[in-house]
Amino acid sequence: MRTTGINHLALVCRDMEETVKFYTEVLDMPLVKTVALPDGGQHFFFDCGGGATIAFFWWPETPAAAPGVASVRHFPSDSKTAVGSMNHVAFDVAPGELSACLTRLKAAGVEHLPIIVNHDDSPSGVTGELHEGVFVRSVYFTDPNGIMMEFASNTKTFDESDVRHTPKGATVEV
Numbered sequence: 001m002r003t004t005g006i007n008h009l010a011l012v013c014r015d016m017e018e019t020v021k022f023y024t025e026v027l028d029m030p031l032v033k034t035v036a037l038p039d040g041g042q043h044f045f046f047d048c049g050g051g052a053t054i055a056f057f058w059w060p061e062t063p064a065a066a067p068g069v070a071s072v073r074h075f076p077s078d079s080k081t082a083v084g085s086m087n088h089v090a091f092d093v094a095p096g097e098l099s100a101c102l103t104r105l106k107a108a109g110v111e112h113l114p115i116i117v118n119h120d121d122s123p124s125g126v127t128g129e130l131h132e133g134v135f136v137r138s139v140y141f142t143d144p145n146g147i148m149m150e151f152a153s154n155t156k157t158f159d160e161s162d163v164r165h166t167p168k169g170a171t172v173e174v
Helices: 016-026 095-107
Strands: 008-012 031-036 042-049 052-058 089-092 117-119 136-142 148-154
Touching: 016 031, 016 042, 016 052, 042 089, 095 136, 095 148
Parallel strands: 008 052, 089 148
Antiparallel strands: 031 042, 042 052, 117 136, 136 148
C-alpha cells in the first residue's frame, strides 16, 4: 500500500460563517464543497492546493475549545498538545511567498508570529540566519478557531542523512 498524499484534513470550527470568510478572503482558499449534515451540522471543504482540501465541521452544539490539550495554547511559548490531538496544520508555499504571507496576515489583523522562522538541526532547532543547514522556513499564525497554522517552504530535499534519530518509547498511555 502506498498513499499518494493527503486528501483532506477535517477540523471543527465554532462559527462556519467566520471560518468561510477567513479561509476564502484571508487565505484565498476557494470553498469547493458544502455538506448539510443530518444532525443539523455542516461540513465545508476549502481547496488548499496540490489537490488537497482542508475541511471544517460545524454543529449547533459542540464542546468548547481545549487549548493546551486539543490545540496549541500559545506559540511558541506553550506549544505542546495531548497525544492524539492535532498540533498544527502547515500549508506548503513557494520560497518567495513567505514575506507576502506575513504582509497579508498583518493587513488582515490575524494573530501571527511576525518573523520568518528558519528551522535547522541546531540544539534550539531554529536560527536567525538562513544557512545551508536550514531545511524549512515558516510563518506561524492562528485561525479564528484558535487552530495553529503554518505557511512552510522547504529549502532542501530530504534524503537518508536526514533520518538519524532513534524513536523514543511511550511515556504516557494512549
